[in-house]
Amino acid sequence: MSAQDTALSVLIVDDDKSMRASLVDLLEAAGWRTEALPRATQVAELLPKLMPDVILSDVRMPGMSGLDLLDSLDRATTPPMVLISAHGDIPMAVQAIQNGAYSFVEKPYDPRRLLSILRHAADQHRMAKGTERLKQRLARLSGLDRVLLGGTGDITRVRQDVLDLADTPAPVLLQGETGTGKEVVARALHDLGPRADAPFLALNCAAIAEATFEAEMFGVKGEATGRLVAANGGTLFLDEIAACPLPVQAKLLRVIEEKELTPIGATTPVKLDLRVISATNEDAEKAVTEGRLRQDLLFRLNTVVLTLPPLRARRDDISLLFTHFLTQYARVYEVAAPDLTHDDMAALLAHDWPGNVRELRNAAERRILAARRGRGSVAEAIRSDQTPEDVPDTLREAVAVFERELIGKAIKAHEGRMDAVAEALGIGRRTLNEKIVKLGLDKDALL
Template identity: 75%
Template sequence: MTGGTGLRALIVDDDKAMRASLCELLEAAGWQVEATARAASVAELLPPLAPDVILSDMRMPGMSGMELLASLDRATAPPVVLISAHGDIPMAVEAMQNGAYSFVEKPCDPRRLLSILRNAAERHRMARDRDRLKARLARLSGLDRVLLGQTSDIRTLREDVLALAETDTPVLVTGETGTGKELVARALHDLSPRAGKPFVALNCATLPDTRFEAGMFGVKGETTGTLTASDGGTLFLDEICACPEPAQAKLLRVIETREIWPIGAHAPVKVDFRLVCASNEDPERAVAEGRLRADLLYRLNTMQLALPPLRARREDLALLFRHFLDLHARTHEIAPPDPGPEDIAALMAHNWPGNVRELRHVAERRVLAARRGRGSVLEAIRADTAFSEVPDTLREAVAAFERELIAKAIQAHRGRMDAVAEALGIGRRTLNEKIVKLDLDKDALL
């Protein structure tokens, strides 16, 4: 076989000598060719071969060329060119009426046959590419409604999500709390060929060491584990850096083997899932600190998507805010309040530590105030400040508490680290490690 044209043909003819002759003719012209003696086998051959054209004999034992033509789905099947030594005008007319691309009598002029096949194949490829483009544009339009925004970072993110959705490549999504990591994970699933299968989300910070196997693998005859539930679909592991160390080794083994052992089972069970993970901290730092296995990270971050914080995409603030206002106004059955210049200024002045999630909360507070005939964006931001800082998990809450406590001690003792460590009841080395881990800037506090 040669691949000069890149075009693919499937030849169907019960005559062995004719099959060989047609294969030789097409291969010499640079085609990729497969051949079969039975028309009944075409249905099995089409998906793996994906030919651009089918060249079929008209009269064959079993299924004839006309019957083959009638069995194919015209919307998806490649064009069919029929060839016969017994053809006449009525037969040719019937073949064309039944959907054949062309009809050729034996013996045929090789150049004419090649020209007909090439035209049929190229027409099929153009139609297929056009359909793919239409589907891609429709998916892009849907993605545009999910990942709303016009900044260059968001446009690039949409393009990356659309491209990666078509693959089974593991993806690691990073970004601050509230930037929409699970939203991106769901988009990767919803736009993928796995969209009809389950999307299973799991927060790694909640994985108990003692019940890992039962929860993840299931118990034979009793419960279905998380991994089994995600079979065929997408498994989303949130806060991967918080995954308990014993669970990391077991998870790595599943990722490598795609097998699980339900408790009580006598044989492993195969699982097929697409893996998407997320982290609101730098996974490389987690590896350096010994909290995340380097070999696990290697398996997870084949591709990485970094989500920008809301403060880095201020051009999108007004657009996003109006979107959330419309959303909440429909929920509460009122007309959305129209943000004025002072409202837009308040949006731009705020730093949005809670990112898009905080913006959504502020929009809902503004709508609820509008129901009572009052309110402003600034008031909604101030009312939400106490809530936007609340961490989502216990681990984040502990880190936030430690950060605040150490910062206050540094300020109270004016940077004298021995005194700070003594006041906190910890060693100086432990204090230094926590300052690095919590990303505290001592100079900025003084």
Template identity: 70%
Template sequence: MSEEQQHSILIVDDDKAMRQSLIDLMEAAGWRVEAVSRANHVLDRLAEFQPDAILSDVRMPGMSGLDLLASLDKSISPPLVLISAHGDIPMAVQAIQDGAYSFVEKPCEPRRLLTIMRNAAEQYRMRQTNARLKQRLMHLSGLDRRLLGQTDEINLLRRDVIDLADSTASVLVQGETGTGKELVARALHDLGPDADGPFLALNCAVLSPETFEAEMFGIKGGKDGRLLAASGGTLFLDEICSCPLPVQAQLLRVIENKRILPVGANVPIPVRFRVISASNEDMQKAVAESRLRQDLLFRINTLVLTLPTLRQRRDDLALLMTHFLSDYARIYETAVPELSPDDLAAMMTHDWPGNVRELRSVAERRVLAARRGSATMMQMIQSDLMLEGIPSTLREAVAAFERELIGKAIRDQEGRMDATAEALGIGRRTLNEKIVKLGLDKDALL
């Protein structure tokens, strides 16, 4: 029997000989066993040992078995079986009414006791499974709110997320900027078997080969690395094609070996997490251009999810815009602007290169403009594109456009450079280079 299938029991008895006899019986039957001599030690052991059932004597110094029963939260605690040489029918009936799973008299027949304890443990595990299923259904109902829409494309995406969530295989999420790749990654995590574990999102574009080992693997005798903190959950690798090649090699070794070696250590530490990667690029092109290792691609694309663009789901535009307008109206404490036929027409004719992220930004501007008077949806859509004094040469025009676009993104993200790079769909390193090249002053922009 594997460790996950093996039942566990916490035995409570002040009689040393009886306690050892019960330990021997349960261990011989294949159970994991812990034992304490006093009932007031039980609560301290529950969280750490997490038994499937408790077997407790009734009469003990200090806290009795009946007192222990009264102290347990029946909704979350494992079932309690009481055992006593001084039992009587009224006591047994009262104990069952108070929430005990069963009441057994000493001396008890070993096979009968084992049957009772096995049934109690299996009932508890079934209860835990049902609780997890209910929690998963709650997450599932939330999926409709996170991946909002009614078109076939978004319905198919939701079904794919549900189908792939239970798997532990690596997933590659592909899609244009603003289509919700991290949103999908978090949904896969929240609906998966490790939903209670951590979700670590790494922007691969900003990972430095010089500091990667210390930051991600940790330092012996120092702070644990971020990958160790992610163990038992999900590792989300965003902008994987922008990851420096030396870092790609290190990530590949971790994914393959499931071990990390802290700086200065000699013994590797095992880690376990599901890998979800994301990119808005053509992966094969990135491999052909030697920007992405092919062996790493083979490790991260076991399963592939391709997210639809907003252009592919135009019938969702009105629903999404109404949703975002309501959200921002609540945030800014103002009335929800109504969508006119002209507004809807402007939305339907726009290509939405920034997808849902761009739509959300337009909705926020529309709400803010409504507070100052009136404005049309077309004006809000075009506000990003209206540049004054367009230069005469193409090079100068491109530079002016980039300067305006990057400056706006820095202001929108309140100077948070990682968020600015993500909003622009470029790597942090590329953003830094462009800021220097274009002569932008971040402080002046803010």
């Protein structure tokens, strides 16, 4: 983080041009970032954009006074305010403090005292913002418990590793069988880190075509912005990296090493700032030995390696996870979740779950679909082959089941961006909203 980013900032509001200039000179000489306005009426519009650490305002100004400005601001969300006036007296100072001002300074002011008051106010505001960020982080941690559900030692260690690594820029390689939740972990690393508000770009390396890679990922000058540039500042998730074509691996390596790319037809490179998280469902070292994965690329990706346990290695979590998924799908399909019998529990624990958590989730959905028709068991739900009994009784119900599945997949694929979901499905946004309400879909549960 640069010194410019860490410098304290102040918004100065004073109708006297010479006084504004004097305050700007004083504060910038002391290392502050400053913005100055001649009218208090301009503050409300510009405050969200400027986001200062403290406001320094004159009291007597035409139109809106400093006291009026103080009353107009939401003190729960706006920075502290210090008032300054050449006409100050004790009653005015008392009123200002009672109304929520941080402090009151008379003109002519003592520069050292003014700087001290402003610094204390700004430090207090930054501390409060830090506390709020901590609260938000803790709230997200409860979400991490939901997406990485379980109490066995292996999954507990994965959760702790995610918390430890989220704030770092280190590249992370996720190893684990198909269905163990590698993308879930990648998203958690992104969501809990400082890039949470920036894009998360997931690339299925097995589906990257060499012929169109540069155009799609780098972009074409004057025509389209590449996906990598669109994700700038965020996280790049390379799924199944060992399945990536070798020529594409070379281009990805160059982007990661040089932290820039040049769109097709352009001459000026674009700087990139991306955290790289990758994943593989096989032994990466073996893939290198077999010539399918570049060793130099692996060295760039495996600064930290996290291994996700298969579901069969955490059997104590199976019933907890299955119950969790049953509850989710019961809400989606508007049916009461069936109680698990002893036979159900035996079926859950007897199965090896080669598809891991993904297979378990799909079995839970099949169990709920059967429960809608008053039949079914966990043993039947575990079977991947569909029987005639799994078919809905009526055409209306079959259409509803199909629409739920199709819309749900689109919501997941487009990460909840409803305009993109509507476009992908070929329907209007209003029609999509009506179907979501009619079908009882829970977008948050799907994501």
